[in-house]
Amino acid sequence: MAEIVRTHERRTSVNGNDELGEVKWAKHYSSNHQILLVGEGDFSFSLSLATSFGFASNIVASSLDSYDVVMKKYKRAKTNLEMLCNFGAQILHGVDSTIMKLHTDLRMRKFDRIVYNFPHAGFLGKESDDLVIMKHRNLVRGFLRNASGMLRPNGEIHVTHKAARPFDSWNIEELATQSGLTLIQCVEFKIEDYPGYNNKRGAGRNPDRAFPLGECNTFKFIVTSKTMNLMRQKPQEIPLQRANEEIVMNPLQSGDCFWIFKEYFNHARSTFGEPDYFFRMMFRTC
Numbered sequence: 658m659a660e661i662v663r664t665h666e667r668r669t670s671v672n673g674n675d676e677l678g679e680v681k682w683a684k685h686y687s688s689n690h691q692i693l694l695v696g697e698g699d700f701s702f703s704l705s706l707a708t709s710f711g712f713a714s715n716i717v718a719s720s721l722d723s724y725d726v727v728m729k730k731y732k733r734a735k736t737n738l739e740m741l742c743n744f745g746a747q748i749l750h751g752v753d754s755t756i757m758k759l760h761t762d763l764r765m766r767k768f769d770r771i772v773y774n775f776p777h778a779g780f781l782g783k784e785s786d787d788l789v790i791m792k793h794r795n796l797v798r799g800f801l802r803n804a805s806g807m808l809r810p811n812g813e814i815h816v817t818h819k820a821a822r823p824f825d826s827w828n829i830e831e832l833a834t835q836s837g838l839t840l841i842q843c844v845e846f847k848i849e850d851y852p853g854y855n856n857k858r859g860a861g862r863n864p865d866r867a868f869p870l871g872e873c874n875t876f877k878f879i880v881t882s883k884t885m886n887l888m889r890q891k892p893q894e895i896p897l898q899r900a901n902e903e904i905v906m907n908p909l910q911s912g913d914c915f916w917i918f919k920e921y922f923n924h925a926r927s928t929f930g931e932p933d934y935f936f937r938m939m940f941r942t943c
C-alpha cells in the first residue's frame with residue numbers, strides 16, 4: 658500500500674495560483690513538490706505518483722527514448738502516458754540526463770525533487786566489467802552534475818539503485834561528492850510503496866521485462882552548502898593572506914578591527930583553542 662498522508666495546507670500550483678488544497682504524500686514525494694523524473698521506462702513510476710496525488714501538474718516525466726521508441730519498447734506506455742497527460746503532467750522525450758540542464762524545456766525550471774530510478778547505461782557487457790561499470794558511473798555522474806544545478810532551495814536528488822555486487826561498486830556517494838552533493842539519507846526502496854510501478858530493463862532484447870530488484874536503496878542528496886565545503890577543506894589547503902592573519906594575531910597593527918572583534922576572538926579561542934587556520938579563515942571572510 659502506498660503511504661499517503663493527507664494534510665490540509667496552502668499550496669502554490671504550477672501556474673502560481675494559491676489554492677487551499679489537500680497535500681498528499683507518496684512515500685518521499687508530496688503533491689506540493691515540483692518533481693522531475695528522468696530515465697523513465699514505461700512511465701509507470703510517474704503515473705504511480707500522479708495517481709497518489711490525484712493530479713500531476715507538479716510532475717515533469719521524461720525519457721531518453723523518443724515517443725516512438727517508448728511506444729515500441731513498452732506495451733503499457735501508451736495508456737500510462739495518456740493517463741499522465743490527463744492528470745496534467747508535462748511529458749518530455751529525448752531528455753539526456755547528462756546534459757539536461759541545457760534542455761529547452763528544463764533550463765529555466767527548478768525542482769524540489771529530481772528522481773532517477775535505476776540508472777543504467779544499457780547492456781554493454783558483463784556488469785562486473787570495469788569498462789561497463791565506468792559507463793554506468795559516467796551516466797550517474799553526468800546526471801548528478803546536471804541535477805545539482807536544477808534544484809530549488811531545500812531540493813533533493815534521489816537515485817534508486819541496487820545494493821548487491823557489482824552494483825555497489827558504482828559508489829554513487831563518491832560520484833555525488835564529486836558533483837558537490839551531500840548524502841543526507843539512504844533508505845531501503847520497496848516497490849510496493851509505489852502501486853502500479855513496473856521497473857523495466859529499458860534496453861537489450863527485452864526492454865519491457867522487469868529486472869530482479871533484490872535489495873535496493875534510495876539515495877537522497879542535497880547540494881553541499883558553502884559552510885560544509887569550508888569544513889571539508891584540509892587546513893593546510895587554505896591559502897592564507899599575511900595581512901589578514903595580522904588582524905587576528907597582532908592587535909597593534911590591526912587597530913579598531915581587533916578591538917571590535919576582541920570578545921569574539923576570545924570566545925573562539927576558548928572554543929577552538931589557539932586560532933588555527935580555519936579560525937583565521939573564518940575571520941578573513943567576515
Ligand SMILES: C[S@@+](CC[C@H](N)C(=O)[O-])C[C@H]1O[C@@H](n2cnc3c(N)ncnc32)[C@H](O)[C@@H]1O
Nearest residue numbers: 696697698721753754774775777856857858859
Ligand atoms: C534500467 S532502466 C530503468 C527505467 C526506469 N527508470 C525504471 O525504473 O523502470 C534505465 C533507464 O535509463 C535510461 N537512460 C540511459 N541513459 C540515459 C541518459 N543519458 N539520460 C536519461 N536516461 C537514460 C534508459 O533509457 C532506461 O530507460
